[in-house]
Amino acid sequence: MDNERIVVTGMGVTSAIGNNVEENFSALQQSKSGIGKIEILETVHQDHFPVGEIKMSNEALAEYLKLPDFHYFTRAALLGAYAAKQALQQANIEEIDFQTGFVNGTSVGGMDVTEKLYHKYKENPSNFPFIEAQHPGFTTNKIADYLGINGVVTTISTACSSGANAVMMGAKLLKQNRLKRVLVGATDCLSKFTLNGFHSLRILSPDLCQPFDQHRKGLNLGEAAGYLVLETEEDAKKRNQPILAYLEGYANANDAHHQTASSATGEGSFLAMQQALNNANLNPKQIDYINAHGTATPNNDLSEGTAIQRLFQETPTLSSTKAFTGHTLAAAGAIEAVFSILSLQYQCVFPNLNFQTKMEDLNFSPHNSFQKQEVNYVLSNSFGFGGNCSSLIFSKAL
DSSP states (O other): OTTOOEEEEEEEEEBTTBSSHHHHHHHHHTTOOOOBOOOSSOOTTTTTOOBBOOOOOHHHHHHHTTOOSSOOOOHHHHHHHHHHHHHHHHTTOOSOOTTEEEEEEOSSTTHHHHHHHTTTGGGOGGGGGGGGGGSHHHHHHHHHHHHTOOSSEEEEOOGGGHHHHHHHHHHHHHHTTSOSEEEEEEEEOOOHHHHHHHHHTTOBOSSOOOTTBTTOOOBOBBOEEEEEEEEEHHHHHHTTOOOOEEEEEEEEEEOOOOSSOOOTTOHHHHHHHHHHHHHHTOOGGGOOEEEOOOOOOHHHHHHHHHHHHHHOSSOOEEEOOHHHHOBOGGGHHHHHHHHHHHHHHHTEEOOOTTOOSBOTTOSOOOOOSOEEOOOSEEEEEEEOGGGEEEEEEEEEOO
């Protein structure tokens, strides 16, 4: 099974720029950002920091999913179920059996609820079920139960690389012949905990973020959910299921430099990209587009840029799509995997919004307009706290 090619047969996504794959692509094509004023999250920072917020209430999401009144879904679980359902539908997975697995990434989990009820649990017994929601696995289990997945169900919580690592783990499960198909991806919602936490690190921008810009001030947080259905090429062809893209390579590395900061040399980033290329049997010149992690923080963009310069003699077309969606934490690698596949499907590259001034320490600038071009291989980066760095490589369907 090690030589069996892994393919993508279904995609689902919801983010600040759209509630399905088509809406997200339309916004990317039109350079339409979803970052703006906080409307749904209750916070004292409502007027201080722009975010990539999905303008659907929990009630609207629950109604769409046809949940009962007492469903005990947190917002992350609602967003996850919403996007995961899309992916399964596109892949024409109608009957779920034990050969279908679910690998879900999340960092926030159910914090959006537990932070509200922390002082109120004893007041109302109906709050008790949410005590478990603090654990990220609660979110995964709620989504799995909703979808009827009872086989391999597991959670990955490695901060901003969670979604990419979920894709990676799903591919390994297929190659080990543990499953026939696997739903992989991640979901995270906005919460006071993350907004206050990133504010305490002084890396939130009061303005629209500017990835890879000399005058970048920090990131904009966002919320999203994105999922892929993975299976082997052989199984997809047996089902006559259209192949959306190939997952050619992947790697995870950790430079263990700092709890929240990337190393100045970008060692973890470099190793993840280098090993992903090796895993795919590709050389750097074959990469046509890099969907960069590109958070717009002073530390990340310099670290990632340094690693890219070290690995690529000539930098491929590169952009960060976080100026569209905000940094969606665990979901970042998942929704950007969807964006990478859209790049392959439509033979295009997406703009790095808000870019104005080239970084003095880098020899390249990000691409800042929507453009049609030949794209055969896309490298997607997701680099998390603690130095947990992951890279995925997708290729276009034949």
